[in-house]
Amino acid sequence: MGEDNDDEEDFLEFHKAFDYVKCINLKRRPDRWQAFTSQSSSVAGAGVVSKIVERVDAVDGILLTPDTDVPPDECKMEWDASENAKYDPHIRPPMIKQCTMGEVGCTLSHVALWKELAMAVQVDASMLILEDDAIFHPTFSSSFPKMWKLVPEDWDIFYLGFCNVGPVTPVIQQKYHPQEEEGGEGQSDCLTVSIVRPSYGFYTHAYALRTKGAQRLVSQLPVVGPIDTWLADNAWFGMNVYYGVIGRSTCIIGQQRKDLKNDIVHSAHCN
Numbered sequence: 680m681g682e683d684n685d686d687e688e689d690f691l692e693f694h695k696a697f698d699y700v701k702c703i704n705l706k707r708r709p710d711r712w713q714a715f716t717s718q719s720s721s722v723a724g725a726g727v728v729s730k731i732v733e734r735v736d737a738v739d740g741i742l743l744t745p746d747t748d749v750p751p752d753e754c755k756m757e758w759d760a761s762e763n764a765k766y767d768p769h770i771r772p773p774m775i776k777q778c779t780m781g782e783v784g785c786t787l788s789h790v791a792l793w794k795e796l797a798m799a800v801q802v803d804a805s806m807l808i809l810e811d812d813a814i815f816h817p818t819f820s821s822s823f824p825k826m827w828k829l830v831p832e833d834w835d836i837f838y839l840g841f842c843n844v845g846p847v848t849p850v851i852q853q854k855y856h857p858q859e860e861e862g863g864e865g866q867s868d869c870l871t872v873s874i875v876r877p878s879y880g881f882y883t884h885a886y887a888l889r890t891k892g893a894q895r896l897v898s899q900l901p902v903v904g905p906i907d908t909w910l911a912d913n914a915w916f917g918m919n920v921y922y923g924v925i926g927r928s929t930c931i932i933g934q935q936r937k938d939l940k941n942d943i944v945h946s947a948h949c950n
Contacts, residue, residue, distance in 0.1 A: 693823045694731045697887060699796070699806040702813070703788045705737045711811040714935065722815040732809070735792065740784025740943075751901060754778075754786045758904025760947050762912045766844040766879055770947050778904060781943035785810075786906045789883060796893035803890055810884040812935040813840065819931050822870065826923045826931065829853055829874045835892035836915060838877075838885065838922035840932040845879030845911075850921060873924050878914070880922075881907045885932035892918055905946065 694700065704712045712734060719728045743749060745756065756778040764770040778786075789808065796806045816822065823839075829851050830837055852873040883906055888896075899916050902909045924930055 693820070693827075696805070696823075696827050697807045698799070698801060698804040700732050700809070701735045701792055701806060702732050702809040702811055703735050703737045703785075703792075704811040705739055707739065708811065715809075715811045715813065718935075719813075719815050722817060722819050735788070738784040738787040738791070740780035740782070740787075743780055743783060745780070745783075749783055750787070753790050753901050754783055755901045755903045756783060758908075758946075760904075760908075763908050763947055767947060776904070776946045776949065779944040779946050779949070782905045782946055785883075785943055786902045789906055790897075790900065790902065793888070793893045793896050796888060796890055797897045799890055801890065805887055805889050806893070807839070807885070807887045808883070809932070810934075813884045814933045814935050816925070816929065816931045816933065818870070818925065822872065822925050822931050825853070825855055825870065826872050826874070826925070829872060830921060830923070831874070831919065833919045834887075834921055835889055835895070835918035836920045837887040838880075838882075838920070838930075839887065840882055840885035840930045840934065841877065841880050841922040842882045843875070843877050843880040843922070843928075845877060847878065848876040850874040850876055871926055874921050875924065876921055879911045881911065882934065883907045883910075884934050885930075908947065 702712075702715060704715070716728055716732075719732070723731075749756065758776055758778065759774055760770050760776050761774045764774065792806065792808055796804060831850060850873075852871065855870040855872065895916055895918055899913070904912075922930070
């Protein structure tokens with residue numbers, strides 16, 4: 680019982696780091712929302728996630744008509760995969776691709792949250808944006824507070840889940856030894872937490888964004904192509920972007936790759 684309470688208190692520390700915590704979920708996929716709440720609650724404690732995470736209706740791409748329902752000032756469906764192909768060996772010509780409607784819905788869902796944060800009343804608000812396939816690492820409750828202390832103060836975007844494929848710039852690394860932790864007797868493994876600056880990578884299932892970062896992204900609209908590729912292709916528009924890992928390369932929020940049907944077909948892999 681005491682350990683559960685400790686996890687809940689640590690998870691609430693995670694809540695204090697952000698003004699908003701949102702999770703994008705399609706209305707027609709209550710199974711994915713259930714999977715998300717069940718898994719995250721198993722890490723944080725029953726009932727804690729429901730107090731912290733706000734479910735947000737995703738824009739459902741299959742309900743959109745490309746010619747009439749896709750705002751041209753928010754999303755451009757035709758895109759060039761040439762830069763992406765340097766990092767993804769599965770991409771084949773032609774390099775001019777057309778976004779799938781699932782990708783469009785994903786983009787519009789994120790853009791809506793960017794706009795919400797850009798107009799926030801707080802001068803320097805922050806929002807953690809999650810997708811419903813996000814999976815919290817078993818050590819998340821204890822690892823996050825340590826990681827968050829290391830994040831540079833100038834961050835605009837901080838990825839808690841990321842797929843890095845390019846060169847990185849190490850920023851800071853800290854090792855936490857069991858004897859330094861309260862009640863650490865009997866533990867043998869130390870925890871290494873690293874903050875890294877990426878040059879190219881994918882995924883938008885778990886990232887934090889500040890008001891000024893949201894304003895910068897909104898000013899660069901429309902998103903051209905898949906949202907994660909657009910960000911990386913444009914080097915995040917010069918913003919201060921970091922991601923964190925524990926151990927050698929483990930993110931503290933991963934993605935569910937099994938058991939859940941994926942709603943998004945990736946246009947990069949379409950001919």
